[in-house]
Amino acid sequence: MAKQIKLRPEQRVGEKEGLTRHWVGLFLDTLAETSNVTASAKMAGCNPSRAYKLRREDASFRERWNEALLEGYEHLELEVLGFLRNPQPDL
16 A cells, blocks of 8 residues: 655646545556556546655555556567567558
């Protein structure tokens, strides 16, 4: 479980109201799918600053972040290989 972090008001801009601890799982799942922190934060309803700050302060979250990014990079690698093998799949 992610620890509580303190954010300045400008670090909360764009966050959905009533953000719960469940944002972490959604953020990490989306990060694994997209390798994109901004898109992951948006999907989870939080400001990217929250995720970056938690990564700095929470070793467990940092480890899960790295695992999600690795999974995302593996997905990207497979997509690139698929494209290189068949750049025009509809033909």
